[in-house]
Amino acid sequence: MSCKRVGVLGGTFDPIHNGHRDIGLAAAEEYELDRLIFMPAGDPYCKSDRQVTGAEHRLAMTRLAVASMPDFCCCSDLEIRMPGRTYTANTLLELKGSYPESELFFIAGADSVLYMDKWYMPELIFESATVLCAKRPGSDMGLDAEIDRLNQKYGSLRKTAPILKLHTREQDISSTRLREMYSAGEDISPYVDQRVLEYIKENALYD
Ligand code: ATP
């Protein structure tokens, strides 16, 4: 299938939650994406301070969540199959090879965008894809100024602005909080796909 506008949402997805689903679907609607790829990270280098759940479990949960999304959504194991650390710049280069005719969009929350200039090879990221930034509670301080700065700094790499905003409802939800809630015996079913919750239980991921 040939896709003109391909969105990628990368994350640790430990676990994938409705916030991820909603920013992805909002990006697809606002920017008319015809493919939305959820991409669990293999070895997220920025999370080396804590034990991340095994890639196979995070991939399985992402697949389960994607199964209840519309057909244009899919899950890719590209980053998990890549050896070594996960770098978005490399992922986007790979995807450019797989979708040579497409325009790529990288969907990210505000907390990620605020650090993106410190990621590996930011110029390659901004050259390869338009970043679509979703607001996130607690990450609005200095966000507009940082987006303006990045758009100035990397604007010459492309015809359109490197970063565009998503105009979607903010959601106060994070995987960290969900893991904590789950271990404390609280109900996380309003925030995750039902099958993902069953998977978490069956595999005792966050007990
Ligand atoms: P953790 O607490 O483990 O960091 P997380 O909820 O931030 O988990 P990630 O897998 O780190 O989830 O996030 C993947 C991407 O989704 C990141 O770009 C992040 O900014 C974005 N994201 C996650 N949750 C939200 C949310 N509630 N609103 C906006 N963006 C979000």
Ligand code: MG
């Ligand atoms: Mg995060």
